[in-house]
Amino acid sequence: MAESLPSLAFLGAGSMGGAILHGVVASGLGVDGGIIATNRTAEKAAALAELENVTAVALEEHPTGNVDAVASARIILVGVKPAMVPDLLREIVPALREDAIVVSLAAGVTLATFSEHLGPDVSVIRSMPNTPSTVGKGVTGLAASAAASADDLAVVRRLFELVGAVIEVPEERIDALSTISGSGPAYVFLLIEELTKAAIGKGFDEADARLMAEQTFIGATALLAASGETPAELRRRVTSPKGTTERAIAVLQEAHLDELFASATDAALARAREMAAGN
Numbered sequence: 012m013a014e015s016l017p018s019l020a021f022l023g024a025g026s027m028g029g030a031i032l033h034g035v036v037a038s039g040l041g042v043d044g045g046i047i048a049t050n051r052t053a054e055k056a057a058a059l060a061e062l063e064n065v066t067a068v069a070l071e072e073h074p075t076g077n078v079d080a081v082a083s084a085r086i087i088l089v090g091v092k093p094a095m096v097p098d099l100l101r102e103i104v105p106a107l108r109e110d111a112i113v114v115s116l117a118a119g120v121t122l123a124t125f126s127e128h129l130g131p132d133v134s135v136i137r138s139m140p141n142t143p144s145t146v147g148k149g150v151t152g153l154a155a156s157a158a159a160s161a162d163d164l165a166v167v168r169r170l171f172e173l174v175g176a177v178i179e180v181p182e183e184r185i186d187a188l189s190t191i192s193g194s195g196p197a198y199v200f201l202l203i204e205e206l207t208k209a210a211i212g213k214g215f216d217e218a219d220a221r222l223m224a225e226q227t228f229i230g231a232t233a234l235l236a237a238s239g240e241t242p243a244e245l246r247r248r249v250t251s252p253k254g255t256t257e258r259a260i261a262v263l264q265e266a267h268l269d270e271l272f273a274s275a276t277d278a279a280l281a282r283a284r285e286m287a288a289g290n
Contacts (some may be wrong), residue, residue: 016170018044020084021079024059024067025050027116028090030145034174036062037147045256047080082106086170090116100128108135112163114138114170118189119286122156122182134159136167139185140174141192148193149175154182186287190279198275203228 016035019042021028032048048059048066056069068076081087081103089100094116107113107129115125115137125135136159139152151171155164164179171177181187203224210220235245250256 014169015041015043017085017166018042018083019046020080020087021046021048021171022080022087022089022103023050023091023095024048024055025090026142027140027144028088029059030149031088031116031170031174032059032062032065034144034147036065036172038173039172043086044083045085049080050077059250077103078106081111082108084108085110086112086167088114088116093117093120096120097124097128098211100125104129112136112159112167114167116140118193119283121287122154125155126158131156136164137182137185138167138171139189139193140171142196144171144174147174150195151175151177151187152188153177153179153190154185155179186280186283187276189283190276194276194279198272199228264266 019035021032024032028048032046035042036047042064046062046065047068048056048065050056050059051070053069053072056067056072058067059065060067068080070076071266073079077099085108087101087103087107089096096115112134113125113129113136115122115135117138118139120137122135122137125137126133129135133156135156137154137156140149141151143149144151149171151174153164153168153171168177168179178188178192206224206227207217207220211217215223231245237244238245247262250260
């Protein structure tokens, strides 16, 4: 991954945009033409200005900051709140370079919305990162518009690979992806919470209960990553025949965990479709 990235503009470098921005800086990968990041307040801009090769712009001081950033960048990451996206697109469209690639970080905003405001010939890629991207362990789904070339998608993929794994999907699968990798960290945190409560119920104080539950999850996922084995195989190795783990696993399976996860992710998908319809 020695090849450098083209010039970048982060419009609204909030939590997710900020995570990608920090990932680029931490990677040490060169950025031809540098990085511009815009935020509404001088306070937020000041926090980003300390990053190497980053020009941070406060819109309250430079109202044309978004337009200026777009005019000088090849890849434009749109990180404002979803409701603010149409106004932002109308603002920047006159300044877009001919070779611009617009990347959406806005959940629920369709490629059609981008094309409506930018025109059908502008290359747009919709992304769905998750919160572990902030520590370089993310999963990002990418869906490309018809105007995006294979090279456009490849360079955006390289950008998101700086903060984790990338999956390319057709846009109609983005909502389904969000129910797994997007919402998924919350499912894991819930399981850790419940295992912690079980430990407290067995007489451990909260500090020891948390340490056991949290470090067990961290250790198990690290083992999964290091071993190259499937989760089913690693589970088999922990589950001795007629042992204690086997008895516990039987109770969990009798609770129909497979159906529960299918129902939970179906519910998330139904809500995503409601939100897309404006409900």
